[in-house]
Amino acid sequence: MTDKPVYRVGLIGGGRQGTHHARGYQLHPRTEVVAVADTDSENRELFMERFGVPGYETYTEMLANEDIDISAPNLPVKANPGAVIASAESGVKGVFSEKPLAGSLADADLMVEACASRGIPFAAGLVVSSHPDYVKAYKIAAEGGIGQVIRINLYEDNKQVGTHGLNLARKFANKAGVDFVTGFVSNDPHGEYEEDYGQGERWYGGLGGHIRFTNGVECFSSYTGPDYLGLEVVGTHGVIRNIHNTGVGLRMFRTDNPKDNPELLEVEGTFLPATPSPRERDEEGWRKPSQVMMATITAVAEAIDTGDPLEVTTGDDLRHSLEIAIAIRESARQDGKAVRLPIQDRGIMMYPEVWRWHYKKEVYGEEWYREQMTEHVKPGEKYG
Ligand SMILES: NC(=O)c1ccc[n+]([C@@H]2O[C@H](COP(=O)([O-])OP(=O)(O)OC[C@H]3O[C@@H](n4cnc5c(N)ncnc54)[C@H](O)[C@@H]3O)[C@@H](O)[C@H]2O)c1
Numbered sequence: 256m257t258d259k260p261v262y263r264v265g266l267i268g269g270g271r272q273g274t275h276h277a278r279g280y281q282l283h284p285r286t287e288v289v290a291v292a293d294t295d296s297e298n299r300e301l302f303m304e305r306f307g308v309p310g311y312e313t314y315t316e317m318l319a320n321e322d323i324d325i326s327a328p329n330l331p332v333k334a335n336p337g338a339v340i341a342s343a344e345s346g347v348k349g350v351f352s353e354k355p356l357a358g359s360l361a362d363a364d365l366m367v368e369a370c371a372s373r374g375i376p377f378a379a380g381l382v383v384s385s386h387p388d389y390v391k392a393y394k395i396a397a398e399g400g401i402g403q404v405i406r407i408n409l410y411e412d413n414k415q416v417g418t419h420g421l422n423l424a425r426k427f428a429n430k431a432g433v434d435f436v437t438g439f440v441s442n443d444p445h446g447e448y449e450e451d452y453g454q455g456e457r458w459y460g461g462l463g464g465h466i467r468f469t470n471g472v473e474c475f476s477s478y479t480g481p482d483y484l485g486l487e488v489v490g491t492h493g494v495i496r497n498i499h500n501t502g503v504g505l506r507m508f509r510t511d512n513p514k515d516n517p518e519l520l521e522v523e524g525t526f527l528p529a530t531p532s533p534r535e536r537d538e539e540g541w542r543k544p545s546q547v548m549m550a551t552i553t554a555v556a557e558a559i560d561t562g563d564p565l566e567v568t569t570g571d572d573l574r575h576s577l578e579i580a581i582a583i584r585e586s587a588r589q590d591g592k593a594v595r596l597p598i599q600d601r602g603i604m605m606y607p608e609v610w611r612w613h614y615k616k617e618v619y620g621e622e623w624y625r626e627q628m629t630e631h632v633k634p635g636e637k638y639g
Pocket residue numbers: 267268269270271272273292293294295298312313314329330331332334353354355380381382610611613614615616
């Protein structure tokens with residue numbers, strides 16, 4: 256129980272991920288689920304039944320008819336900007352949308368501005384970069400725990416338009432601005448044009464490059480290399496590393512005297528160990544909301560209470576990592592020429608994987624989707 260306000264949450268998109276988030280809000284002591292908006296009547300009705308709330312076909316109707324404190328868009332990416340902006344304009348107190356954020360910087364700018372201009376905290380993505388261990392690690396790095404951060408080695412293909420690795424790199428660079436980016440892209444069907452996805456190619460290839468931050472930190476991002484997707488934050492006195500940009504398991508190694516004794520020793524007990532993340536179920540059969548989900552909901556509720564800035568990943572963070580991803584590809588399009596930020600052409604489109612951009616039922620078909628709505632969310636229950 257809590258004596259603090261319990262915030263009323265409206266889900267926008269009650270599909271696979273929206274249902275999972277809704278369970279998190281349902282269990283969190285600071286929130287309650289009060290409504291859903293979903294254009295698919297099958298998903299909407301199932302959600303209404305599962306959570307005992309009214310449903311609307313459009314978010315416009317839900318926002319007009321319900322008193323929503325926290326808007327929770329869990330949508331195909333192409334629908335995300337409109338939902339976040341409409342939520343902010345309707346007067347909600349906080350927004351926590353899924354990721355990736357948007358397909359263009361123009362949309363990302365509008366989303367961030369719609370929230371920032373009204374003082375609305377805007378968290379984005381159920382992402383490990385919001386985990387308390389990572390928040391702790393950014394602070395350790397910023398406060399000299401591994402000396403002065405000089406370099407970040409990132410091993411990732413950055414297919415989610417910078418959502419994971421590039422966002423982490425920027426946070427470990429203390430959110431400095433970016434001076435310039437040089438980049439390369441593999442297997443890029445969208446390298447030369449920006450039309451919407453057709454039936455053919457599914458995604459661009461890996462994105463890699465060199466990112467020079469204005470505080471001198473350099474990030475080298477490669478999609479080839481070790482068989483893990485992780486990073487190394489290299490400081491003058493040590494290293495923080497991870498072998499999983501979507502999981503916990505950070506480790507820190509340091510020396511007090513790099514000149515005379517450069518051997519790095521592990522600082523044990525600083526971070527949680529890496530744990531395999533099976534999709535654990537609770538006794539009612541629901542997929543358990545993760546620690547990062549509960550921490551992000553807490554952060555949004557507390558930001559509404561206090562007006563303090565969010566420490567979890569925000570819409571503004573994902574706007575910056577999208578910008579770096581776009582800069583990498585713009586550099587690749589110009590044979591590796593350095594691209595300076597901020598990018599002036601805010602209309603350049605960069606799509607995430609096709610199943611994130613579009614509604615998955617349209618991409619994978621009804622049978623697959625129905626299976627997901629039972630197996631992914633609550634086993635044993637019939638869909639539709
Ligand atoms: N953080 C993570 O670990 C994680 C995991 C899975 C998905 N995601 C992200 O979450 C988002 C949603 O994923 P999903 O698998 O639930 O997607 P999905 O394709 O199943 O679609 C979600 C729901 O949105 C509804 N919808 C589509 N357009 C709408 C609109 N304009 N208004 C209202 N409802 C609309 C659909 O009917 C569906 O019920 C995606 O952006 C995805 O990238 C994140």
